[in-house]
Amino acid sequence: MKNPEILTCFQCGTCHASCPSGKYTSLNIRKIVRDSATKDVSDQPELWMCTTCYNCQERCPRGIKITDAVLTLRSEAVKKGKILPAHRKVCNFLIKTGQSIPLDDKHLEIRKTLGLRTDKAAWKKALKDVNVLLRSTGFGELIKR
Amino acid sequence: MKELSLFTGCLIPNRYPGIEKATGLVLDRLGVKWSYLKEAACCPAPGIYRSFDKITWLTLASRNLALAEEKDTDILTICNGCFSSLMDSNNILKNDEGLRSEVNTHLQKIGKEYNGTIEVRHIIEFLHTDIGVQKLGDAVEKPLDIRAAVHYGCHLLKPTRERKLGSAECPVFFDELVEATGATSVPYEGKTSCCGAGGGVRSAMLETSFKMTEYKLDRMIKAGVDCIVDACPFCHLQYDAGQMKLKRNGKNYEIPVLHFSQLLGLALGFTTEEMGLHLNEIVNLKFEEKIAQIQKRLLLNNFQGKIVLKNKPRSGVEPD
Known part of the structure; x- marks a missing residue:
């Protein structure tokens, strides 16, 4: 039992009623968190439909850290190689550029027009450090799974 | 209060640079002392990296925090995602000796160290609290x-x-x-x-x-x-x-x-x-x-x- 706190849930449904994503998707936060107490939910696509807005966690009358639980469940899924292609792409941007949303030519030109910094030496140093750290934590290997 | 290092993140400089420009101009007008956190990298974005691997998320965040520590400045964020990643990491690392030591083992490889000596601010709460x-x-x-x-x-x-x-x-x-x-x-x-x-x-x-x-x-x-x-x-x-x-x-x-x-x-x-x-x-x-x-x-x-x-x-x- 990784998160015994979940067992204090009395299924009131405040979490699901407060969920902005659950209005439009198959995410039922009450159900997925309850299920995670007894079974593996790594395969459930709903795990990735949470915007991590924290409404459920804030409003839970039992004070269960629901959003934090979702984050833990997600990292367990990632360890099993369950990574959505779009997320893998963002991770690769980080590895290649040190940023999750890289600077493109269009915005480089806009930056120049606005007189904003285009400090390539600093960005290069940042990228170098990021890659040393990502290798050190094993992140590159993790997202190749 | 320490001076501020502006942490611009990814999205503002690379997609909405007008916000970066505006922030610099209004801070100057209000007489706030600030400078860029020059070698900063991705905060890293909480939605993906915190979901993927907590240690990687903490380690990349701690590098940004360590950069500000070297300058002896607090960090000023203008993005809720950067605020979330950097503030939460800072709080976690300040209070958990084990994680702090683990993160520092990684940081050592780039010649940096996290010590927990600075605060992370968001421009909205900064303006409300410190300017008024x-x-x-x-x-x-x-x-x-x-x-x-x-x-x-x-x-x-x-x-x-x-x-x-x-x-x-x-x-x-x-x-x-x-x-x-x-x-x-x-x-x-x-x-x-x-x-x-x-x-x-x-x-x-x-x-x-x-x-x-x-x-x-x-x-x-x-x-x-x-x-x-x-x-x-x-x-x-x-x-x-x-x-x-x-x-x-x-x-x-x-x-x-x-x-x-x-x-x-x-x-x-x-x-x-x-x-x-x-x-x-x-x-x-x-x-x-x-x-x-x-x-x-x-x-x-x-x-x-x-x-x-x-x-x-x-x-x-x-x-x-």
């Missing part, structure tokens, strides 16, 4: 007679136990800043609801994320607003690009989206172009004309007055 609503109102030269839909964004307020910025259900501090510019913060249904972008939902499920955006935009329009005012470039992108997407589906909102730095800049007398409003996807010329008229009218009348602050700004929140 009255002083901000006094600095305003062109009171903006407009109706604004204030969007706090989830991670500015929540988790409340960590943020310590008061209620997430009926927050008021951001509304107070907006009203200090002369604008009216208009109440609207679902005001504290999510824009739809966070948690990796926007990147993996774009259509789904826009359903949440549409929910918000519908209610803003119903409340009759001139613009949206946000505190985060990810919410900003979601509202701005979201409107373009929904336009193709036959919904024509045309609500200009402003980061608070940009709204404040307009009230300080900077033009809409100086504040980078033309760099949004949604460019509403009627709104820009309205701002120009307000700025011109006040000039003609030789406006000398000060903003009269309302005694009790409304939280502007209606049931979700």
Whole structure:
């Protein structure tokens, strides 16, 4: 039992009623968190439909850290190689550029027009450090799974 | 208080540089001492990296924190995602010796060390706490007679136990800043609801994320607003690009989206172009004309007055 706190849930449904994503998707936060107490939910696509807005966690009358639980469940899924292609792409941007949303030519030109910094030496140093750290934590290997 | 290192993140410099420009101009005008956190990398984005691997998330964040520690400055964020990643990491690492030591083992490889000697700030709470609503109102030269839909964004307020910025259900501090510019913060249904972008939902499920955006935009329009005012470039992108997407589906909102730095800049007398409003996807010329008229009218009348602050700004929140 990784998160015994979940067992204090009395299924009131405040979490699901407060969920902005659950209005439009198959995410039922009450159900997925309850299920995670007894079974593996790594395969459930709903795990990735949470915007991590924290409404459920804030409003839970039992004070269960629901959003934090979702984050833990997600990292367990990632360890099993369950990574959505779009997320893998963002991770690769980080590895290649040190940023999750890289600077493109269009915005480089806009930056120049606005007189904003285009400090390539600093960005290069940042990228170098990021890659040393990502290798050190094993992140590159993790997202190749 | 320490001086501030501006942490711009990824999205602002690389997609909405107008917000970066506006932030620099308003901080200078207010006499705030700041400089860039030059070698900063991704915060890293909480939605994906915190979900993927906590140690990687903490390690990359701690590098940014260590850069600010070397300068002996606090970090000023202008994005709720950066605020969330850097503030949460800072709190976790300050209080957990084991994690701190683990992260430092990684940092050692790039010749850095995390010591937990600085604080992480967000421009909204910084302006509210350290400058103050009255002083901000006094600095305003062109009171903006407009109706604004204030969007706090989830991670500015929540988790409340960590943020310590008061209620997430009926927050008021951001509304107070907006009203200090002369604008009216208009109440609207679902005001504290999510824009739809966070948690990796926007990147993996774009259509789904826009359903949440549409929910918000519908209610803003119903409340009759001139613009949206946000505190985060990810919410900003979601509202701005979201409107373009929904336009193709036959919904024509045309609500200009402003980061608070940009709204404040307009009230300080900077033009809409100086504040980078033309760099949004949604460019509403009627709104820009309205701002120009307000700025011109006040000039003609030789406006000398000060903003009269309302005694009790409304939280502007209606049931979700």
